[in-house]
Amino acid sequence: MKRPMKKILIWSSAALALIVVLSGSYVWYMYHSVEKTVAQMYEPPVKPVYVSRDPEVKSKVKTKVEEAAVQKLDNREPFNVLVLGVDQRPNDRGRSDTMIVLTVNPAKQSILMFNIPRDSRTEIIGRGSVDKINHAYAFGGVEMSLQTVENFLDYPIDYYIKVNMEGFARLIDLIGGVKVDNPFAFNYGGHEFKQGKLSLNGSEALLYSRMRFDDPKGDLGRNARQRAILQEVMKSAMNVSNVTRIQDLLNEVGDSVKTDITFEHMKKFVMEYRPAINRIDTVEIEGSGKKIGGIWYYIVTDAERTRIHNMIKDHMTTAIRT
Template identity: 30%
Template sequence: MEETRKRRRKQKKKRLVLKTALFTALVGLLAVGTGAWYIVNQLNDTAASAYQGLNRGDKSELRVQPVDVGKDNFSMLILGSDFRDGDSGGERTDTMIVGTFNKGDRSIKLTSIPRDTYTEIIGYTEGPFYDKINHAHAFGGIDMAIDTVENLLDIPIDHYGLARFDGLVDIIDALDGIEVDVTYEFNFNEKSRDVDFDFTKGPTHMDGEMALAYARERKSAEGGGDKGRGIRQQQVIESIIDRTASLSSITRFNDFFDAIGNNLQMDLTFGNIVSLHGYASSIDSIETLQLQTDGHMRQDIYGNNIWYEDAVEEELLELQHTLREHLELPVENDSTLETSTSDSLD
C-alpha cells in the first residue's frame, strides 16, 4: 500500500494532454520568439478573438484582490471539449486540468481531474447536488465549472482556457502535418466524420484528421483503452511541439493563428499572455499531478446505473495541501480541511 502511494505521489515530467494543445501552442510560440513584430501582432489579434470574460468578474470569490499573472502566484483551469456542431445536450468538458503557477521559482504544476469524478456541482440547485464533474460546464458554463473545481480542490481558480478538440485538425494542417511514430497496426473508422484510416507501425506523416484519429483510438485489442489513448495523445502533442519549436517550420502563420483563435476561449488578455513569457523555460519541466479516485457503479437521479469515480479522501487532502502550498496560500490543519468526496453519501 505504501509503495502504491509513493508511486501515486511521484511527480513525473510530462507534456500537456491533447485537448490543451491550443493553449500550449500559444505559450510555446512565446517561448521561441516573441521578438518578431508580426508574431506579436498576430498574438494580439488571436488573444482578442479568444477572450471571453467570466460572469463573476475579474476575481475569484476566494481572493481579496484580482491576481496579476505577471507578479502573483495564480491558477488556471484548462478545459478540453469534444463538443461539435450538431451535438445534442450541453458541452461537457472531458479534460479538466488545473495549472498552478508560482512566481518565485517560475514553476508550473498541472493537476488532472478525472472526468467521472463524483462531486458537488456548485450552483446547479439550491441544495447540494452531486454528479460527474465534467457535467458542470454543461449545466452552467465556465463559471459553474470553476466554482465546482474551487470547491473540490479548496483553491481559487483565477483564469481559464477552453480548447475545442476539433481545432487540433486545423492547427496540424496549418503546420503542414506532423510526424508520429505509430506503435501498432490498427484501423480507425468513424462514420460521423467520414474518416477511415489504416495505421501501420513506424514513423508516419499525418495531417490533422489522421492525427486526430490516432489520438482518439482506443477500441483495438492493443489500444490499451483510455490509458493507451493518453499515451498516443502525448505523442501527438510532442510532435506538435517539435514542429512549432522552430519558427522556420511554420510557413502558414495566418492559418496557424486562425486555428488557435477559432478554437480557443479564455479570459487571458494579450498582456496576460505576454506576462507568461517568464514561464517559458518551465515548459519542459512541468510537474504533473492527478486527483486519485476509486471507481464504482452508482444510480443517478433517474435510477440508471452509472460509472463514477470517487476522490480518495486522504489523497484529496494531500493534493489540496500541495496546491495551496504552491500558490503560497494559508494551509489549514489536515483535520479541518473540507473535502468534496461522496464517501459520506454512501
C-alpha cells in the same frame, strides 16, 4: 486573484499568438494582426474568486486579490490554467471531453500538469446535484465548469482556455503533426495505431487521444495519451518561425480558442515566464470505477483529492531563491 485549460494550453495556442511579438524581424503591422486575433479569443472573467477551504490557500488568495495585477506579473508569481477541450455540436453546448489543469511556476522552472478524469463523480456547483464532472460544461458552460473544478480541487483557478476539439485537429495539421510513442497497438475510429513511435496528423491525433475502452488503464490511459500529445503541440508551437505558417496558425487559434487571458498578460507570460520553464511534471488522479444507479463513475476519495490539492499548493508556492 484574477479570474481566468487546448486540448491546447497557454504555451501552444494562446502563447502561439505571441510568437510574432517576440521576434524583432517581423514588421509592426503584424503586431496589430496578432493583437486583433487575441481580441477575438478573449472573453471576460466569468465568476467570482473561489475561496479555498484550506486556511493557508485562503490567506494567499486574499493577498493576491489585494495586489495590482501588474505587480503580480512583474513579480513572476505562479499561476494556474484550466484547459477545457470541448466537443461542440449544432444547437448544443456539448461536453468538456478533456479537462486539464496546469500550474506554472517560473521560480521552480516547471509546469505541473494533470487531467481530471471526465467521469469523476462530484458535486456540480450551481446545479445542486452530484454527477460526472464533465457534465458541468453541458449544464452551465465555462462558469459552472470552473466552479465545479475549483470545488473538486479546493483550489482557485486563475485562468481558463476553452478549445474546440475539431479546431485542435486542424491546428495539429498546420504545425506538421505530432510524434508519439504508443505503448500498445489498437484500432479506433477505423484507424490502426501500431505499437511504437508514430507520426500522427490532426484527425489521427484526435482519435489517438479519445480511445479509452480498449485501454487496459481505461480513462487514465486515455489521459496519458492526451498529455503526450499536448506536450508535443507545446514544443512544436514554440518552434514555429515561418511567417506564413504563423498567420495560418493564428487564424485557427482565433476560430477555435476562447480564454480570459488578456493580450498584455499573454505577452508577460511568454516574455517573462516561458524562458524560465524547462520541464513539465505530470501526475494522475487515482480512483476506482463504480456503478451507481446503473451509471459508471470514477470515484476519487477525499484522501486523494487532498493529495492533489497539496501537490497544487506545493507547486504554486514560490521557491526560495538563494
